Amino acid sequence: MGCGSSTPVQTVSAPPATPAGGSGNIGGGDADPSYRDRDSATSFVNKSSKTSIAESRQIDSELERARNEDLHKIKMLLLGAGESGKSTIFKQMRLLYGNANRSDEDLKMYGVVARSNIVVAMRKLVTHLGDLGLEEELDRESKNNASIADNSMTCREAYDELRAYLVDNSGTASAQDPGTANGDSGVGENGGKTDWVGNSPRAGLAANNDAKLFLAHYKAMEVLWKSQTIKQVWVKRSAVNVIDSHKDYLNDIARIASPDYKPTTQDILIARVRTTQVVMEKYRIDGIDFEVYDVGGQRSERRKWIDCFDSVTAVIFVAALSEYDQSLAEAKRTNRMVEALELFRSVCNNRAFANTSIILFLNKKDIFMEKIQYSDIAAQRPFCDYAGPTKDSDHGVLYFIQKFKDCLIDDEFNDSFIHVTCATDTNNMEFVLESTRTIIMTDNLKRSGFLGAD
């Protein structure tokens, strides 16, 4: 649901002014039919004015009720750059406060998304392997492991198959058809059985096509993913922006390729779909109404944010800690962390949020902790002033917290407003979201004067 229609105060408009009372009844003889007309018009106006007074009172009381509801409602926005984890947090809120059950349609859509996410990741890794000049390494590995290669495919053969079908599009059309490639009779079948996920119109054409490619070539993906060479590419994935959490999908290709595959809650949490419209969910938690808005974070999406800026109680600003060595998907020359810092600065200094609690989630701590072991913060040009020890995640986190604090004009940013999070971990999010809720409610009471300022 779009945010423009969220508050009745904005959508209910007052009726046009109605003339009150008549012009005085002069005479009333039958001789002049115009008088009769005027009389009946007057009595109509009298009757209609009574109705309109009643209507107007009703509208007033509805406006009052809506205003009261607004006062007691917590409106929360999730803001941040693309891929920072906003929609993942949004999904966690649904798990914790809303309806955790998903319809079959939803599950099928996420099934197609998971399969297509794997193809997108593999396409990038295969391309990057070639760009890094690691094909000879792959040849060596193939020769050494030829005797232990399962299903009679070497990692070089797997790479060639994936390069042809996923990257160069030089494979023959028949082998692109998953049915044919697997020896099945056609689309909708998988290994001779009906595929439970099948097609999902809601996932879009590109995702469905990639999901078909996945079923046709998943064996080659499994073989290549198990190779040592691809591990070297994985470590250097920042250059091609592979989504880190999709490692879990890649470790589980056979399950996801199975005809009985139904996405688990964790599969849904790590599924990546770029948000392109404002989405709102309502929750009632401990008698308080919450409206939570998720927006798209990529540059082209941000002009839609302003539609939600009215009467916001709290902003959860999400930035991915792990993106310090990555560039934006939409602007390859811009460092993602630099973009997040600039965006945070403009959100904090926006007049629309002068009376709004701003909470910072430094997300993807799991990836940050892994990445810091091989990707030095100080080696990134914008962060060459990092003076802490290398491979030390605690120092790294403190350094970035300070960078975010430096974006604020005043020093009012209490540390309790900062959380270091892992949005894909439900236990972590349960704890973080509960304490965030307490902070928002307390801050809201303080701002409305019900609690002392300190």
Ligand SMILES: Nc1nc2c(ncn2[C@@H]2O[C@H](COP(=O)(O)OP(=O)(O)OP(=O)(O)O)[C@@H](O)[C@H]2O)c(=O)[nH]1
């Ligand atoms: N490992 C890990 N992955 C995460 C975490 N948070 C988000 N992700 C993954 O990162 C990817 C991007 O997350 P999204 O929630 O789609 O990002 P977003 O901020 O909504 O992006 P836009 O819709 O483009 O603005 C998803 O595949 C998530 O599963 C995290 O804390 N750890």
Ligand SMILES: [Mg+2]
């Ligand atoms: Mg999103």
